[in-house]
Amino acid sequence: MMVMVKALPFLWQGLLVTLQISAIVVAIALVLGVLFGTALTYAPRWVAWPVRAYSDIARGLPLITLIFFVYYAMPALKVNVSGWWAAVSALAAFETAHVSEVTRGALQSIHPGQTEAGRAIGLSFEQRMLYVIFPQALRRFLPPWINTVVDTVKGSALVSLVGIVDLMLAVQQVIGRTFQPLPLYVLGAAIYFVINYTLSQLSRRLEARFAYVRE
Amino acid sequence: MSANSGAPLVKVCDLRKRFGQNEVLRGVDLDVTRGEVVSVIGASGSGKTTMLRCVNLLETYDSGSIMVDGVEVGYSGEGPARRRRGERELARIRADIGMVFQLFNLFPHLTARENVMLGLRKVRRLGYREARDIADRWLARVGLADKRDSLPYELSGGQQQRVGIARAVAMNPKVLLLDEITSALDPELVGEVLNVVRELAADGMTMLLVTHEMSFARDVSARVVFMDAGRVAVQGTPREVFGGQPHERLRSFLARIEMRH
Numbered sequence: 001m002m003v004m005v006k007a008l009p010f011l012w013q014g015l016l017v018t019l020q021i022s023a024i025v026v027a028i029a030l031v032l033g034v035l036f037g038t039a040l041t042y043a044p045r046w047v048a049w050p051v052r053a054y055s056d057i058a059r060g061l062p063l064i065t066l067i068f069f070v071y072y073a074m075p076a077l078k079v080n081v082s083g084w085w086a087a088v089s090a091l092a093a094f095e096t097a098h099v100s101e102v103t104r105g106a107l108q109s110i111h112p113g114q115t116e117a118g119r120a121i122g123l124s125f126e127q128r129m130l131y132v133i134f135p136q137a138l139r140r141f142l143p144p145w146i147n148t149v150v151d152t153v154k155g156s157a158l159v160s161l162v163g164i165v166d167l168m169l170a171v172q173q174v175i176g177r178t179f180q181p182l183p184l185y186v187l188g189a190a191i192y193f194v195i196n197y198t199l200s201q202l203s204r205r206l207e208a209r210f211a212y213v214r215e
Numbered sequence: 216m217s218a219n220s221g222a223p224l225v226k227v228c229d230l231r232k233r234f235g236q237n238e239v240l241r242g243v244d245l246d247v248t249r250g251e252v253v254s255v256i257g258a259s260g261s262g263k264t265t266m267l268r269c270v271n272l273l274e275t276y277d278s279g280s281i282m283v284d285g286v287e288v289g290y291s292g293e294g295p296a297r298r299r300r301g302e303r304e305l306a307r308i309r310a311d312i313g314m315v316f317q318l319f320n321l322f323p324h325l326t327a328r329e330n331v332m333l334g335l336r337k338v339r340r341l342g343y344r345e346a347r348d349i350a351d352r353w354l355a356r357v358g359l360a361d362k363r364d365s366l367p368y369e370l371s372g373g374q375q376q377r378v379g380i381a382r383a384v385a386m387n388p389k390v391l392l393l394d395e396i397t398s399a400l401d402p403e404l405v406g407e408v409l410n411v412v413r414e415l416a417a418d419g420m421t422m423l424l425v426t427h428e429m430s431f432a433r434d435v436s437a438r439v440v441f442m443d444a445g446r447v448a449v450q451g452t453p454r455e456v457f458g459g460q461p462h463e464r465l466r467s468f469l470a471r472i473e474m475r476h
Binding site for chain 1: 271272273302303305306307308309310311312313314316318320321322323324333334337338382383386
């Protein structure tokens, strides 16, 4: 027990890095994912097809291979990226693909009659998205999207493998000094759990908040 | 009023459309004059709904033309320069063509009033108060003044469809398209919706409607059009169409409808 308490200050910095990386990745993936998901659903084939290929590849690879790929391939291509950026962009690429699919699913769940009704009163594509489709798709989007946020926090532990001192690596460093792996891994797991459990509770609240249509 | 008010408001000429191998419209010709109510009847698969949806380009058409108030809706340019209109041009054209749907298609996240206001605000670009007043006036006209703050799921089918009508007519369209608007309603709710349409007809609203309600088609329309196999097979006054037709397919269609009721 004592070793856990003593370790906390050392883990603090790592926790901040984990949260920071997660927040940046979630923000990038949200913007790009919604854009790509909209393209997957509505864009002409020549736009949708590359997005589809990207999404299938990014989701089809283990996250760790994606991280190593960016980490080692970028320098080989003479692009200089820090380990931090390599990790963030790999994670973002991975999560963007997932958010794209979540977006596509949410948009496709909206009855085509909604698009037709919007068209019939003369709304442009952007207006239909903004006032008709997105507001309805939001509640289908939120629960699976929070899952991708949780996945991001968990996935961010892998950045420790390219030497970024996040929560995971901080735990391992303390273990390296104390030789007490069990209590420290339990502590690390507990912190991850608290973050993610909070997120899924938040998801439940949001779901209730946006349940304005009875089915 | 446009310059050529003597010409038909809606003029469909040799309209053709195929879905893959299936040619659903094989040269439809149809005119609707200003203030006229035209009902289109016919068996499922006769192409009547597809034809109607072509008028506001919810379906594209392959050849032929549809003129609404002198403007070709689906294409611009002539001859080799002829090309399909883009989304933006279509949005402008559609704003002047009202449509009421079989499944209502109300926006479920918006109240009755907001449903009617959306097009007024975002397409007509009216201010909030003006749009709200127009919406409230139309909701009162269709008998739903007290339901304006209700969400669609709180309304009965008949009430939802009346909001659908209010949403379409509030835009002050040149012509109103009605696509089997009572087919999804419980029988006891059909009357309230048809009464609204009757009133619009009395007010001189130009309407093109697809319906299975023969008695309604008979008493509301100036002209009834019977479509069969992607063409207009018979058209005339209700009396001409419903009163002892020599046309074989129309006779058997009407007989089948009779049997159902």
